Amino acid sequence: MGIDVKKLAQDAAEARYDLAKMSTNAKNGILSKIAGYLEMRSSFIIEQNKKDIAAGKEKGLSGAMLDRLLLDEQRIKKIASAVREIMNLPDPVGTSNSQVRRPNGLVISKVRVPIGVIGIIYESRPNVTIDAAVLCLKSGNAVILKGGSEAINSNRALVAVIKEALSSSGYSKDFVQFLDSTEHSAVSELLKLDAYVNLIIPRGGHNLISFVTQNSTIPVIKHDMGLCHNFVDEQADIEQAIKICYNAKVQRPGVCNAMETLLVHKNIAQEFLPKMASEYEKAGVELRGCEETRRIIPQVKEATEEDWKTEYLDLILSIKIVNSVDEAIAFINKYGSHHSDAILTENYANAMKFLNEVDSAAVYVNASTRFTDGGEFGLGAEIGISTDRLHARGPMGLEELTTFKYVVYGDGQIRE
């Protein structure tokens, strides 16, 4: 295809200073235009989306995959209304929650500013194209979008609509860049452009994440897998535990904050497991258990070492009986993905121990791990859930799309 990746990154890097200094009103004006143009151009978008659907059918994509790919009138309306929601969120740029006055009179304020140019590499639904672009614009960042090849026509159309909205608002189309290529080499090239791009966010399967981590010279914030646990402690409220464990596994099994492994204290297993298993059975959940589990609920398949490391994203659950809260914590820190893990207990000391010692982005007492989400945490919309430890951990909202600078107000101070 011969796309000039370097030129595109340079254009974004040049445009970013204009975007960084825009007022919130001006940025909201662009978002409003994007929402409006999405609705106006829906038939064009649907027409382009049909090409992807046709190609997907030819390639033999599953029904679920084709459904994820599909854009229709109603879905486009939903995307536009998500844009208007982001428009109504507070703008983090220019805010501060840390200011000091030093003994020498210097006033030093730590102020949120845009990160700069953000590259987002994703495989998922075409609505991510709009979501990611709009979250970056709202937080004052130029963005380079690289979507999956199966959605390339849809993504191209959606970016064309964004650029139309930018132009008609009188702003640079370079704020939003589309890496219009299905070549692997284009991504490799992007990942080395640390002179122009300030952050790479990969969202997708393990292969994508691993490729980006291995090859990027640009800082990366990974949105990797969620291998989440619930630990039913010996002093759990059994009825409540059943409700929470049911919710964590069944309510939406295909997402990263759903439970994949259930840990049960040996002293409550005899009472808890048969009741829990019968609930799961009704929902069609396949259970795989350790030896002790299978002594209590023998209908269960044997879990292997591989199961403890697997994010099923499906109605499958592995179960392990443990001897103590310490064993549960060690197991979670060893096999988990440091995403979201819960203890269900009425025991104060065990709850505190679990919260302190489990090394995950979100640790819960007596609630479903399904709440790990920007909206549910009160951050507003999210660009994803970081499984990294630096800068952003857990749900990544507008604030996490900013960095800061120190603004220093002096009146002649020099250093002695």
Place this chain on the structure above:
Amino acid sequence: MGIDVKKLAQDAAEARYDLAKMSTNAKNGILSKIAGYLEMRSSFIIEQNKKDIAAGKEKGLSGAMLDRLLLDEQRIKKIASAVREIMNLPDPVGTSNSQVRRPNGLVISKVRVPIGVIGIIYESRPNVTIDAAVLCLKSGNAVILKGGSEAINSNRALVAVIKEALSSSGYSKDFVQFLDSTEHSAVSELLKLDAYVNLIIPRGGHNLISFVTQNSTIPVIKHDMGLCHNFVDEQADIEQAIKICYNAKVQRPGVCNAMETLLVHKNIAQEFLPKMASEYEKAGVELRGCEETRRIIPQVKEATEEDWKTEYLDLILSIKIVNSVDEAIAFINKYGSHHSDAILTENYANAMKFLNEVDSAAVYVNASTRFTDGGEFGLGAEIGISTDRLHARGPMGLEELTTFKYVVYGDGQIRE
């Protein structure tokens, strides 16, 4: 040497959970022991340091380099007292400045926790070995230290003292690891151990920083160069501007927050530059100027494109005359290292424009850039000054050596 880098990283990764859950009192106890043992073992440390000094002389290191390397009784006392200062700083672990109660009753607190295992690769003085180890311990992080080969005997001795203090306090010696190798390949191997190491901080020259950035699969926070500017606006207070520009260049020219390039508005240049130049002359500063500068102060050498990109770290200064605050901002964003830059002006609008639009870790009005420093900013001790944009930007203190987790207190909440 055949050092097992992987084993060392694994040991640190295993030890980190014990360290993360330690109380502040317990960590301070270790720090106090380290300070005490440093003083007790000073003759051993000095003896080992002598080997490095002898080797350095043989290698023909400059007098300045040998002085940086030298440890004597008094310097060791100073290092020990720096350890006691860090001991007295507040511990960030467990603190929070963000907690919400959601409509469904979930209480969600964003709590600071250690990052995990931090690898620090440095070239500088042996005191960094102690500083870095102690800052990491205080913030609950296990640390892998890799110092420069010219200080290897000193560093080995200092780490032995730390390990002695750890053992005698009854804690694991694995909290602090020393990469005891002068082989390049040992660093390469470390940079790929993302399964065990959570952050790499390179401190040193451009070659080191660049090698680490290109080769690390672990997140990196760079402590790279400082190419700092002062811009004397047309409405500057000339006497104040002279004092500040003198301080920024002359007070300590060899550090990253010293000024390297002076920008002067054309309307004030005729009055300001001759006075300024005569002050610099007294201090022995070599000046290099643009064509317009040389018309006003003809004794000045010609500055080339290369000068605008050079961090002299010496008594050399490049000078450029600009037509407007906008030109100054664009110049700084193009040639600067996004470290520390100042405007000197009495004009409110220009000051605000400069603070908003200069894309640097620290932006100043009417003060010397020399203040960019953890101590001067009120952060206490610093592990260095980040020239990266993510997680930590500018002075990096104890708080920046932590990440956070979301702690969620529920009473049976499930997601609908």
